Amino acid sequence: MxxxxxxxxxxxxxxxxxxxxxxxxxxxxxxxxxxxxxxxxxxxxxxxxxxxxxxxxxxxxxxxxxxxxxxxxxxxxxxxxxxxxxxxxxxxxxxxxxxxxxxxxxxxxxxxxxxxxxxxxxxxxxxxxxxxxDALGADYRTATGERRDISIGSVAVAMAARTTMRRPADGSAGIVVTEGEAQFALPASAATGFVIGVDGARLMPAPGARVNVRCVGGDTRITCLAGRAELVRGTRTVVLQPSWQARLTADRIASVAPVPTDGIDAWRRGWLVFDDQPLQDVVDEINRYRTGRIVLTGSALPARRVQARIPLARIDTFIDLVRDAYGAKVVSMPGGVVLLS
Known part of the structure; x- marks a missing residue:
């Protein structure tokens, strides 16, 4: 038998x-x-x-x-x-x-x-x-790995993974990004007055503008991709032109400078692009798009610098890349959790 x-x-x-x-x-x-x-x-x-x-x-x-x-x-x-x-x-x-x-x-x-x-x-x-x-009470939310396109009035909004947004408490036009990353595209015919709140600042894109707002783990960056946008934080006001990015700290606009935008826009095209970034930062970003969790252990591996393009459709190729490039030990566990050491 x-x-x-x-x-x-x-x-x-x-x-x-x-x-x-x-x-x-x-x-x-x-x-x-x-x-x-x-x-x-x-x-x-x-x-x-x-x-x-x-x-x-x-x-x-x-x-x-x-x-x-x-x-x-x-x-x-x-x-x-x-x-x-x-x-x-x-x-x-x-x-x-x-x-x-x-x-x-x-x-x-x-x-x-x-x-x-x-x-x-x-x-x-x-x-x-x-x-x-706290994410469950958001007006708009995306889960791990989820990307979502919505409209807020005439404004087209693309939400990256693990993003939460809420409507302003005073009922005014606009949105507040509390965590994650999103792009906002205003039509040329849009009325003025749409305000994006992020980390205590107010961003006011002009009609026809497209802006990327990222607020992840206390790192807040606002990038103008097209048109122009006015950013106000406390007593300081800056006007962002295409390819200019502002970075915020806890109480001020810390820097304003031109940046390459290909990597910033890559998630919209199904890619994650990293240019000389610590592996820990890369893993943190990949974990926003991958079910489960990748965990780095030890001290040497997280300190490596990364230059890579990772397709979101085949995101686990990153694990193979780290294993092959560094000889990292890979331990897979239930729930999509992977330890790299």
Whole structure:
């Protein structure tokens, strides 16, 4: 008699998110008897629920060493080896807060507690594997890997991945970019008065203008691609012409200078273009377009400098590129998580 083996059905992204939500909920807050009963009912609804939860536990346990290494002070980066594709030892964003651990819950979650102990708060998903709570209240939002075209009045808006925007609180014409990247194209016949808010500044494109607004991880850049646009921050006003970019800091317009625009516009054409950028920055950008997460470990690899063109349609070719160029070790885990060391 021949043994028959069946391959389990893949776990959907929605079910993965539910499992991670339960894991985080049971770990980070007081667990009542009602919570425990609701969790048991959820697990019993379908065999896939138990499988998804077990996978979530394995994933968090496997990520614990990488998360702990990221939270520790980084070593001095190794000197550049001079290879064209190359990283600063930037740690993953870890936010810490005082927390209470219940030994019973810790034992119940097993290895997952070790990863949670690094300091991820409930409103932030571990490694960005699902949207943060504040993103869910946006008027316009794109998910990881999603690009979306919308219209706000007569203004054509192209949203890059992981972008959130909201309408102005005072009901005026315009939009506020809270995170991510977007392009705004105004028709030549557009009325004046459309205002783009970003990081405390006001951007007013002229009719016929096209501008790219990027606000990712505290790095805010505004680039005029066509026409002209007026940027106001505090008492300073600058007028951006085509190919000119303004960079903002926490309280001012830090710089205004001409820049090459091919790389800035590349995501609209299905590419990510990097020109002598740290590998950590490259990975952070790729993670906005790739399901799961790429995690760099160690200090030497993140400090390499990169010059590359990555097609969004085949974004995992980047992993092969890093492996082949640097001999990096690749460890693949559930949920699309890849460790490079």
């Amino acid at each position: 021949t043994d028959m083996k069946t391959t389990p059905a893949p776990i959907s992204a929605d079910l993965q998110a539910q499992a991670h939500d339960w894991l985080l909920r049971l770990q980070t807050g007081p667990v009542t008897a009602a919570d425990a009963e609701a969790f048991r009912r959820w697990r019993a609804q379908d065999p896939g629920h138990a499988l998804a939860f077990a996978q979530a536990r394995r994933l968090w346990a496997a990520l614990a060493p990488a998360l702990q290494a990221s939270a520790a002070p980084a070593e001095a980066p190794a000197a550049n080896a001079g290879v064209p594709l190359s990283a600063s030892a930037a740690a993953l964003p870890v936010r810490q807060r005082p927390r209470r651990f219940n030994p019973g819950r810790r034992a119940f979650l097993g290895g997952a507690a070790a990863a949670a102990a690094v300091g991820w708060v409930a409103v932030q998903s571990p490694l960005g594997l699902w949207p943060a709570l």
